[in-house]
Amino acid sequence: MQKKVIFRGRLLPLALLAPQLAVTFVFFFWPAGQAIYQSLLREDAFGFSREFVGLENFHEVLADPNWVNAALNTLVFSSCVAGLALSLALFLAVQADKSLRGATMYRSLLIWPYAVAPAVAAVLWLFLFQPQIGLIGKGLNAIGIPWDYRLNGTHAMILVIIAAAWKQLAYNFIFFLAGLQSIPASVLEAAAIDGARPARRFWTVVFPLLSPTTFFLLVVNLTYAFFETFGIIHALTNGGPAKATETLIYKVYVDGVENLNLGQSAAQSVILMIIVIGLTAIQFRAIEKKVHY
Amino acid sequence: MRRRHLAAGALALASLIGTGPGALAQQQPVEIQFWHGLNQPLGGMLEQLATDFNGTQSQYKVVPSFRGGYAETVVAAIAAFRSNTAPHIVQMFEVGTGTMMSAGRAIKPLHELIAETGVAIDTRDFIGPVAGYYAAADGKLMAMPFNSSTAIAFYNKDMFQRAGLDPNSFPATWEGVEQAARKLKAAGIACPMTTAWPSWLMVEQLLAIHDVPLATRANGFEGLDTQLNLTNPVLTKHLTNLVNWQKEGLFRYAGRDTAGDPLFPAGECAITFASSGLRARITREARFEWGAAMLPYYEGTSPRNSIIGGAALWTMNRGPNARRSPEELKGVAEFFRYISSPAVMAKWHQDTGYVPVTRSAYEATKAAGFYQRNPGADVPIEQMLRGGEPTANSRGIRLGGFIEIRNIIQEEMERAFQGQVTPEQALASANTRGNQVLRNFERTNRNN
Structure with missing residues (x-):
């Protein structure tokens, strides 16, 4: 039986919804509307002169090879971060799920990185990979690999991917672990009795049963890679060298905040908004159907 | 807890109103x-x-x-x-x-x-x-x-000695610097030279010293309708040299802005080109003998003043x-x-x-005798006053959106150092992209 609350009037439900609606309006719709408005204007930095230019900003952004470059970077960056963070977290969660000695300790340690601020995470990785002072950076150079992320774009990309994935690992780990623990032991025991080896049990029983968690994490990780990695990129590479690690969100910052080109920066954020709305819609409609709930 | 805060706030507010704005201005x-x-x-x-x-x-x-x-x-x-x-x-x-x-x-x-x-x-x-x-x-x-x-050169005298170079004279020309860097490398020094502020040092200062315009309309002093002039022979030659020196291990690209600064006081690089303001840090941190010298120029030019x-x-x-x-x-x-x-x-x-x-x-x-006691401290000012009155090319740079243009120049330099493009291509691309910024700036600022 379902519990259903039925309101008599309209006033009370509206009043109850109002705070949430207000928050959504003030923090989502209003800024989004501002961005759309700004994207149709051309303005000097101090805001003295503005000119309505229609879709010109969009034309210029889409024709800009640097924007295309940023889009490709974002594609590489987000898929690598999501892939790496998900697969490693799953591996670690499966290991932590086994009854090991000191499992609690191991789990708590793995959760730590989530509490580290992006800038701090970036500095930690800097201390490891800096070619002159970093432990690993120095080591790589010593064994003959000319590691220098300040000049080599591929190295820079690898570095930001590792740092961003590491930061997200803990979050994924917690969810995977919870997912694993909610799989009933009876199903696994039944599979074992049928003669399925551990690897087969994992791929045919555990993995499909985990798919809701995996799907949820995939969405969260992609959003993370798109929007929340600004701090790491800013602290590690500033989008360089030569724009090798400039993602779409970073380019919005560079054009708007550094170059004070507000119109084009707003146009880029509008495009970004459209991409994200599209992505989310596709993810929820198409992929969700195949997810085993 | 919250009540106490409120009470304190109200008290503060009351006292503020009590004293009045006139009284406040006198006290504070x-x-x-x-x-x-x-x-x-x-x-x-x-x-x-x-x-x-x-x-x-x-x-x-x-x-x-x-x-x-x-x-x-x-x-x-x-x-x-x-x-x-x-x-x-x-x-x-x-x-x-x-x-x-x-x-x-x-x-x-x-x-x-x-x-x-x-x-x-x-x-x-x-x-x-x-x-x-x-x-x-x-x-x-x-x-x-x-x-x-202004920008000057700093060099490690101990390393110069080790490489058999005269520690009391820094080469005046880029040709001389190249020779010196080769000797330093031969003496086992991993980083003969580096630079801070790549665009300011290796583009803007270089052009001023060689009396070559960076942009038309007197580097932008005469109006917003200015065009960049980055594809000139002097800059092409210099960027080509830098890229070659980097390949040969004579020059190390250390990053933008002040990223190159620490390499010199830490004793890693023998020569650095940096802001004269780096002196304070070198004095404090360097554990070796060092000297300061004017920025080099190419043979056959009479050098002008450096810009600020x-x-x-x-x-x-x-x-x-x-x-x-x-x-x-x-x-x-x-x-x-x-x-x-x-x-x-x-x-x-x-x-x-x-x-x-x-x-x-x-x-x-x-x-006060400061320059006698601190040899080299007058290098920046001497260099700025060199060659008489500044010319239209050495007076300075006044381009709208120059922060962005400088980043563009540095990005294209990085592409050249990575070997993605040739120095000529890098400069041509920087020129085109930079001009676009100038046009945008001209357009949004023409009414002011």
């Missing part, structure tokens, strides 16, 4: 907000100046606050202006000069400030290359020159429709007078390695 000095972009140790020295000024009188209180690097400070000040909370004084690096000059009523030009407040600041005391950089087309000063630097870098102090209005009170302007002017007084400016110059922006400070430093 006028606060002058001063945003700067200098990190340590220079930032501390700058804040000390404000503290000293506050100690000399009780009418005004200058409140310095650090806003990140120069670029961040510019952005913060502009954003604050748009929301009516701009600081009274903002320290703006030389690259932002073009943007600020076109900022119309956002700024209070220095000459107006002096005329309106009647505070005695002798603008003729500023040395030529500095005053010229911050003067409007009619020659009137727009900003208060303060921490002007560093920053100046701009007086800002609070917001688009909010002007400053005469009292506040007076406070700003008094602070400016204090920092440009010979003794204070001379001390600032001697402590930091920035050039003395006034003649009187230069003379005072000379008379």
